[in-house]
Amino acid sequence: MNTPLDSCVIDRLRASFRSGMTFPEQFRMTQLQNLLSLVEENEQLIQDALHKDLHKPKFESVLSEIQITLNDLYFAMENLRTWMQPEYNIGKNLATRMDDCFIRREPLGVVLIIGAWNYPLHLILLPLVAAIAAGNCAILKPSEICQATEQLLAELIPKYLSQDCYAVLCGGAEDTKSLLKNKFDHIFYTGSQVVARSILLAAAPHLTPVTLELGGKSPCFIYGHIDIQKAAKRLCWSKFFNTGQSCVAPDYVLCTAQTRDALLPALRETLRTFYGPDPGASLDMGRIVTPRHWRRLMDMLENSKGKVVIGGESREEDRYIAPTVLVDVQESDALMQEEIFGPILPILTIESLEEGIDYINRQEKPLALYVFSDETSVVTTVLNNTSSGGFCGNDGIVHMALPGLPFGGVGASGMGSYHGRWGFETFSHRRGCMNRSWLLERVNVLRYPPYSDYNLGWLRWATTFKKNSWGGCSVM
Secondary structure, eight states: OOHHHHHHHHHHHHHHHHHTTTOSHHHHHHHHHHHHHHHHHTHHHHHHHHHHHHOOOHHHHIIIIIIHHHHHHHHHHHHHHHHHSOBOOOBOOGGGTTSEEEEEEEEOSEEEEEOOSSSTTHHHHHHHHHHHHTTOEEEEEOOSSSHHHHHHHHHHHHHHSOTTTEEEOOOOHHHHHHHTTSOOSEEEEESOHHHHHHHHHHHGGGTOOEEEEOOOOOEEEEOSSOOHHHHHHHHHHHHHGGGGOOTTSOOEEEEOHHHHHHHHHHHHHHHHHHHOSOGGGOTTOOOOSSHHHHHHHHHHHHHOOSEEEEOOOEETTTTEEOOEEEESOOTTSGGGSSOOOSSEEEEEEOSSHHHHHHHHHHSOOOSEEEEEOSOHHHHHHHHHTOOOSEEEESSSSGGGGOTTSOBOOOGGGEEOOBSTHHHHHHTEEEEEEEEOOSOOHHHHGGGSSSOOHHHHHHHHHHHOOOTTSSSOOSBO
16 A cells, blocks of 8 residues: 555545535445445355454354444434435524524545454444445555455455445555545544554644544443342453453453452353353354464563462463453552453452442543443442443443444543444534525614614524523424
């Protein structure tokens, strides 16, 4: 990839956008249907690529890569016509009562979508669904770390989607830097906070709006009365799914010492049920994506002052790390300084609900926050007194699979959101429109010079939104 090639592709897409070919509903629907066919007709190839890149079991590939993409496509296709309609439910005052006021959702232009390696299919295709639905042209930059999936996308996208409107550009970090020198109408990035800062710097000279889907240390707060067996199953599944390489995985557990002591045997039993006596031999346990990422996790584990009570085994040759649980972990521990992003689960103890909430609020705002408790008051109290990108009570990661919920971060965990309607809005410009009537000119003349206090008084009355000030209300 080089800058002249990037510019050539971008120019081709921009010419297509300016021609208006992506605007009609039928074009958008056709491209969404073609993307649906891409996924449905190549499911086995997708599974093979994901297994080669991440050793993903079929179950996880289908659930977290294929089906989540299909569901977002179904949702967008079902609702596209409604989303595209102008919005007329606009508040008016007396001065604008006879005017046609509405909001149009208009496509932004040529957008750049940069995917991540941990879910290399859905983290590139879900933003693409939204970009297509909103009427944009798009350049896709898959993660180079998952080369099998990257090459598969580069092969399939041109076969199924319009080459005049959508392109895949492959390459490494330097190629991405080169790509970012070009002007885009929106940049959608999923990945780390470190790279996100460079994305913002690259976008700044062009004043390009950016969506950042990042991560952080998502806590799982277990408090009060709880069915410990059910909690252990849901915690283990959400933490060790995709070998812990999920931006919304529970990063650590907060609980009382009493709850910890009850939880540990349940976690051991659950892990044995899930993966057998040797998780490394289980077909349902994936692998760390690269040797570099494996080494990073092992360094964190080796530098931790916590006590390993479950797991701890590893193999460098196949990048295996067993599901691992540590206790006696302090806030200053090596495992608590950054997002873990692997199958390592520290447990920190607190003595009260208030102490747990205070701990969460001392940290950067996480991408997700989980609360496990049979007591509704506990779940509600944590929800009302914390901030996070998303929230789920009594389970983990499943909230991100529902197209009707926005998915995105807040603060250091990201900016902007997508999935379903929320992605359509991200890739749309909400254009406020007013077509004025020639009627009620008696009101309009009040604004013309020469100015007077008398006219100003009447104009303030005619333009107010105070209920019943002129016998009407703010929304008509």
